[in-house]
Ligand code: ADP
């Protein structure tokens with residue numbers, strides 16, 4: 625049994641079958657990549673895991689409990705944190721304030737932004753946010769206005785915001801999209817470090833094969849909404865169906 629078990633998930637948008645009978649099992653404490661061409665249904669699948677979309681049929685179990693029918697914040701409280709395809713940070717707030725928001729959100733489900741100063745005395749949350757910032761090599765930027773961070777640091781902050789929630793499952797949707805090579809390599813190193821230092825499972829959607837083959841222990845190839853093959857990176861590299869459907873050979 626994986627920490628995440630997806631069985632027979634279907635999702636239609638009008639006449640379009642975005643997901644067709646998807647089965648996926650992600651083993652605990654592994655990095656599992658989901659790859660596939662544009663429009664394959666990768667983001668749709670991820671949205672079904674976090675409650676942003678509800679599958680038409682099928683089941684999604686996290687740590688033995690169904691996530692279906694739960695609100696996104698409840699799924700987040702179960703231990704799933706998610707990094708979006710485009711960075712979602714509060715540009716007007718400092719790095720430290722951004723780090724604290726997900727901690728409050730996870731603890732309280734919802735909160736008033738203007739209540740931040742009064743909860744500033746919450747020592748445990750501040751300490752957790754600070755310790756993650758240190759792990760991420762961003763402690764010196766804690767008072768910076770987040771909008772002024774580089775693109776790579778914004779992505780780093782976003783990953784840090786997820787980690788501050790101490791998730792058991794971290795979901796990343798194309799974390800290196802639009803990044804320069806140096807930032808991509810920094811992100812690979814950061815994710816390797818996270819994986820080595822924490823009890824965490826990572827499911828990553830990624831286009832860049834260099835990232836996929838640097839990190840993944842298992843790979844699922846999605847094509848036209850259906851898993852084509854699931855295997856180790858070594859076997860995926862040489863798989864004729866994958867070369868044909870995904871690598872365009
Ligand atoms: P990927 O992330 O693999 O590129 P998506 O999951 O974003 O693919 O999209 C899968 C298919 O579903 C695409 O054809 C896309 O246009 C369609 N799609 C995604 N979201 C919606 C939506 N909210 N409404 C209608 N069609 C959608």
Ligand code: MG
Nearest residue numbers: 666667668709
């Ligand atoms: Mg996508």
